[in-house]
Amino acid sequence: MQIRPAVAGDAEEVARLRRETYSYKVLSADAARHMITVQSPGERFLALVAESEGRLVGWGSAGLNVWTSEPGQGNISIYVHPEQRLQGIGGALSDRLHEHLQEIGAVRVSTATQPSGLDFAKRRGYDGTRQLHFSGIDPRVLPDLPATPEGIELKRIDELQPEQVYAADAISSLDEPGDSPLDAVGYQEWLDEVWNAPGRNPELGVAAMAGEEVAAFTVLSRDGDRAWTGMTGSIPAYRGRGLAKLVKSVCLRRAAEAGITGAFTANDDENGPMLAINNWLGYKRIATEHGLLRTL
Structure with missing residues (x-):
């Protein structure tokens, strides 16, 4: 398993991974390419993928929220294909991304997780604030x-x-x-x-x-x-x-x-x-x- 920066050529695989992980979150390959390649410089956005045997099995991204007046507000997103979990992929992505967030000056980080990911997040210092309902x-x-x-x-x-x-x-x-x-x-x-x-x-x-x-x-x-x-x-x-x-x-x-x-x-x-x-x-x-x- 290899973790590396995401590139535009990963878009099809990122869209496939997203669809197979979250059937209710719609992301086309074109939209994935745009997400990887187009950001405000102030976001200091980092996108990573986890690759195993030529197939993407994990995604992670982190950056600063430039749409708020509150300084130092970061965000992080991590997901791993259901068939590849409990192998340390999410933890490796988390370590890399939290290091990046500290380097770019984030003081508070927001994320969201399914109930199955709560223990993973809490072990890394996260606590609940609200709920998001998908329908x-x-x-x-x-x-x-x-x-x-x-x-x-x-x-x-x-x-x-x-x-x-x-x-x-x-x-x-x-x-x-x-x-x-x-x-x-x-x-x-x-x-x-x-x-x-x-x-x-x-x-x-x-x-x-x-x-x-x-x-x-x-x-x-x-x-x-x-x-x-x-x-x-x-x-x-x-x-x-x-x-x-x-x-x-x-x-x-x-x-x-x-x-x-x-x-x-x-x-x-x-x-x-x-x-x-x-x-x-x-x-x-x-x-x-x-x-x-x-x-x-």
Whole structure:
């Protein structure tokens, strides 16, 4: 078994590993390549892969959160193929990545793990802070479409200028549950890592427009017949009008028309309004992960 830095040519194998390890986390090969090759310099991002007999069996990455005003906030992600666990791969990745985090000045590190990984994380100094619920739906089977409120027009995300979507994303992210506030999202970083990310399907994303302002929106990324909705948001001035429910309902219908048969998402345990929307749509819980923190 060899641990080495990830390179763009690993993208197909990384996507395969992710799919076989977490069936409910959608990552296309193009999106994996983008994740490996495109980051803000301030992240000091390090991605590693564990390779055995020419096949990737583990992934690890770590860096600094540059989307928060709190300095020294790091994050780490480690996963090992289910058939290759308990062989020291996760521990070797953890040692390398925590050394990197200390070198780049991280003072606190966040991660998430399935229940089976809790003991592994706790032995390395992590403790629980919250829960993340993953759920899925067949977008071909949905409740009736909600009515569009007066004064609201629905548009595809690809009909908008990126500045319009960025403004709504930055505002709606301010109260997104998490261990650090998302209050320092730079436009150029957002453009590189979100708007221009491959695998994102702006023709399927939906925005509820109040004039030229994005009042609510949802975006979608796909990998074949599976899709991931990573962000559905509405700005505070337009909340309470059912716009998040509306845009997600329309987005899922467009996904079904595009041949998607499984749509997945994740919600923090504290995000009651979004959990209620997903329950109404018919999402079924697949897995729960524990959000964890460690002070270095």
